[in-house]
Amino acid sequence: MLTRWIAAGGRVVRRALPGYCAFCLDPLSGEASWCQACFDQLPWNHPACPRCGDGLTHHQQSLCGHCVSKRPAFDAAHVALRYQFPITALVRDFKFNAKPRAGMLLCELMQTSLPSPPFDAILPVPMTPERARERGFNQARWLAAELGRRERLPVLEVQRVKQGPSQRRLNRQARFANLSGAFRITTSPPRYVAIVDDVVTTGATAHALALALRRAGAERVDVWAAARTPLVVEQS
DSSP: OHHHHHHTTTOHHHHOOTTBOTTTOOBOSSSOSSOHHHHHHSOBOOSBOTTTOOBOSSTTOSSOHHHHHSOOSSSEEEEEEESOTTHHHHHHHHHHHOOHHHHHHHHHHHHTTOOSSOOSEEEEOOOOHHHHHHHSSOHHHHHHHHHHHHHTOOBOOOEEOOOOSOGGGOOHHHHHHHTTTOEEOOSOOOSEEEEEEEEESSSHHHHHHHHHHHHHTOSEEEEEEEEEOOTTSOOO
């Protein structure tokens, strides 16, 4: 169970092998990457705002306060999990250590929130050249490529035409202002596009990308991510 994952200090994901639960290392009889007990204990993102994916305090809420006061440019967020342990460790292992096994697990978890009918295409969140050189790879592009292969979805590209300061050090309002007009779509997108990322925090990047997609002709834009950070925690 997840208690054993915690006791191991998060090292399980890095050494898990096919045929064993990625979280507790118990043998598996089927093709799943986890046992049902660990799967049930993951920090599932519900109840959640259907518009941005942020957690709601009770099931009676239809939208979160931010979406009520200012609607984002995207239509819906499909985010299976909350950015809490052990998902935090899984994302960091993928993002900062480039572990393919962690990336594959995130893809499988993201597939649990794929809507039906699915998107016409997906678009990974672009990374600034400076961040790409610093990290060595774009985790959103990796996820989009793998998800596109699994779901047979075309992967679009976007041009970043404006470079601002890192989002990490900015508050919510500044993040939205920092990304205004930052992206340009040079080709006509299909009708229904999903923006792919590993973690959504304020939704500022997705908002800016959705505006660019709509200006280019997209009729519906959703967000598809692995985890959602509660807005009370303003971090990447």
